[in-house]
Amino acid sequence: MVIRKDEQAIFALRNLYRQYGYSQYKMSRFEEYDLYVRNKDFLISDEVITFTDRSGRLLALKPDVTLSIIKNTVDRVGAVQKVYYNENVFRVAKGTHSFKEIMQAGLECIGDLQEYEIAEVLMLASKSLALIGENYVLDLSHMGLVAAMLSACALSEEGKGKALSFIHQKSAHELSALCVQEGLSQKAEQKLLALCRQSGDARQVLDALKPLLETEEELAAFEEFSALCAILAEEKIRLDFSVGNDMKYYSGVVFKGYIEGIPASVLSGGQYDKLLQKMGRKSGAIGFAVYLDLLERLNREKADYDFDILLLREEDADSAALIQAVEQLQKEGSVLVAKAPPEDLRFCKVLKFTKGGLQNG
């Protein structure tokens, strides 16, 4: 009998985050609804389960962890708060009308962020993936760089939004059509198509982008991103600008992690300084979440049996002797004691326990 992959992952992640000095953040299941209404767009789904508590306040079942954590931290010059969590959140599953309880682990690093803190979070994201599955990728983008490159292209506001979503969908054909529609120069088109098409090894992607950059804003963001990528050279990271499509909250790096065998990203995060600004705060913040519910998929390679041993006990068997026998057998594996074989479970080995003691089934 093995521990399920998602359960293993929770233990392993918790250990990892503690190793790097992150303390656990435990929160109540409820939060004032107001917090979510004000920051609706930050949520993955804006549908929230609400109810009125006995004092008449409108509460919500947490659809998200990050907002609560930010609310409960304070700005301190030069200080950084590092927390991790492992919580259940309530969201509407995509394409359905019903709420789902989703297990989520993750961490947030809030405060006076410098290059080190950002690199540490990215490294922890990469290590988190490594703990869950052997074959994984961490895709990185930089919203500051993407925003600067879009700005340099003389796109209309509406065009910018469209361009971002075409980059997100890797639709070079739609992007080209948009460039024609917006009357962009060849150079601008080249720049946007590079964001759409370039993906893979960090060095190669950066080398391909560099000659296309002109403005100070672009170059500054590029420098920041390149420096980060260089620090993370040892990790399994790739660059891919389809990762982020939200310029409203995310300002710096954004990233998504994938594990072979799971059809959607299992890890998602980024630097969301703009959210804090919106909440009237001075700090910066970066964090990520791991969607543990998706890891259930990895449990599919199930063992051929549920427990190692089924021990069938006879009615009049001596209980004290049976307990001793079970303890002995547990050295070989898990033991289920039952009077009759359960219908829906499978075992590696079946033994009997009679008045005379242990016998082979």
Add this chain to the structure above:
Amino acid sequence: MDKMVNVALPKGRLGEKVYKLFKEAGFECPSIEEQNRKLIFENPEKGVRYFWVKPSDVAIYVERGAADIGVCGKDILLEYRPDVYELLDLKMGKCRMAVAAKKEFRDPRGETLRVATKFPNIAATYYNEKCRDIDIIKLNGSIEIAPILGLSDVIVDIVETGKTLLENDLVPFETIVPISARLIANTAGYKFKQEAIEAIKKGLEKQIND
């Protein structure tokens, strides 16, 4: 781990044309052309496995990772907005999403416009952008009959040649968006089979442009 690229093809005439394009691009699978009742066809040499599914289900198979790539109409992508990559316009199955109504139709500006459609999201987005107040009537087929019976003022539907509309005395008034078949990919699958998927995409692209 399975290294073959799983391809969901839309059942029907368009699907057959699409398979031909894959074949010409060098990803043939002889067993698919045999007359039999099999549902899944593979060519391990080329690293591809094809299966036929209902056209409107292709995006679901791809989004949920049962297929790594697939071919589906832009109408489905706009209506259901699956989280997939849209890698290529195959430039086949061309048609357009349009607003149609009876010949004598004049937009009743002072009233809510009643719109019958199979594509409520596309219709809603289109009229939202125009700040037009509408009442969407979601139908599952025979949309053309709605304005004739007075169920709706206009319809939003796919127009290919316009023949069906004409036979029912309807006229396409505005084009919302051109539609054609697109090559889509599962976002996670793309990460682990990028080389193979890009090779297929390049092969198809070459065929389209030639």
